[in-house]
Amino acid sequence: MDFRIEDITPEEIDRRLAVVEPLTDSVRDLVDAVIRSQVSDDELQAAKATIDEVVASLRTRQRPGGFGTPYTREFIGMPWGNAAVGARNAIAPPLRVTRSAGLAECDMVLGAAYEGPGGCVHGGVAALMLDQLVGEAASTDGLPSFTGTLTVKYLRPTRLGALNARAEVTGREGRKTFVHATLSDDDGVTVEADAIMISPKGFELPTGDALPPPANSRADRDV
Ligand SMILES: CCCCCCCCCCCCCC(=O)SCCNC(=O)CCNC(=O)[C@H](O)C(C)(C)COP(=O)(O)OP(=O)(O)OC[C@H]1O[C@@H](n2cnc3c(N)ncnc32)[C@H](O)[C@@H]1OP(=O)(O)O
Numbered sequence: 108m109d110f111r112i113e114d115i116t117p118e119e120i121d122r123r124l125a126v127v128e129p130l131t132d133s134v135r136d137l138v139d140a141v142i143r144s145q146v147s148d149d150e151l152q153a154a155k156a157t158i159d160e161v162v163a164s165l166r167t168r169q170r171p172g173g174f175g176t177p178y179t180r181e182f183i184g185m186p187w188g189n190a191a192v193g194a195r196n197a198i199a200p201p202l203r204v205t206r207s208a209g210l211a212e213c214d215m216v217l218g219a220a221y222e223g224p225g226g227c228v229h230g231g232v233a234a235l236m237l238d239q240l241v242g243e244a245a246s247t248d249g250l251p252s253f254t255g256t257l258t259v260k261y262l263r264p265t266r267l268g269a270l271n272a273r274a275e276v277t278g279r280e281g282r283k284t285f286v287h288a289t290l291s292d293d294d295g296v297t298v299e300a301d302a303i304m305i306s307p308k309g310f311e312l313p314t315g316d317a318l319p320p321p322a323n324s325r326a327d328r329d330v
Pocket residue numbers: 182184238239240241242243246249250251252253254255256281282283303305306307308318321
């Protein structure tokens with residue numbers, strides 16, 4: 108796993124996020140527009156040409172491989188390519204996770220890009236979001252952990268729209284952290300998940316205070 112230090116100030120992180128988050132939102136908007144557009148084939152082809160031009164301009168300078176998760180020396184993480192919460196990743200559902208000890212939560216609105224069964228959230232997207240939430244809840248003390256086992260139970264279809272996801276640590280045993288998570292709509296829980304998260308061997312918290320949780324977004328650093 109790549110680990111790199113990028114020692115920038117919180118103010119510089121905010122400055123960069125203020126540029127990339129609106130860009131990512133615009134790309135999400137583009138994805139939604141392409142899915143739902145009813146314009147003519149000619150107009151679709153014209154849109155493709157315009158998009159290709161934008162892509163070419165972004166490709167003039169590219170980083171090799173993935174974005175990775177750079178950290179500042181204060182352990183503020185910048186997982187901006189992350190498939191579930193990356194600030195630069197329009198594939199990621201629009202999640203702004205808030206965290207407190209052993210708890211991670213977010214409200215979100217999922218549109219057409221996250222559809223599985225007609226009008227409903229794709230089961231893989233639900234699992235993706237809950238996987239992220241259990242990881243964030245397990246890591247609120249600063250210890251990173253991998254998902255070892257994630258068991259997902261789909262209780263009823265989840266309609267696209269306004270949803271809440273929540274994960275809470277239920278126990279710890281050595282390097283294992285047990286986490287329970289739910290995805291809910293206005294009528295209650297639609298999906299629940301249980302995870303066994305495993306901290307890497309040899310990765311111990313320094314004695315004294317726990318490390319601050321890594322930030323995925325400005326909202327994270329505000330909690
Ligand atoms: C400071 C920075 C913080 C950053 C955090 C930001 C939040 C990020 C949020 C991101 C969220 C996204 C998250 C993602 O998407 S993480 C990406 C998806 N997950 C992976 O790729 C994990 C791949 N697997 C592995 O790397 C290893 O197998 C791991 C590390 C999991 C264990 O390999 P290790 O060699 O270490 O294990 P061990 O053999 O010494 O066993 C140790 C104990 O664990 C128990 N066990 C082992 N395997 C499993 C299992 N699969 N289920 C349940 N339990 C398991 C085992 O019985 C034993 O228990 P016990 O016998 O002692 O009781």
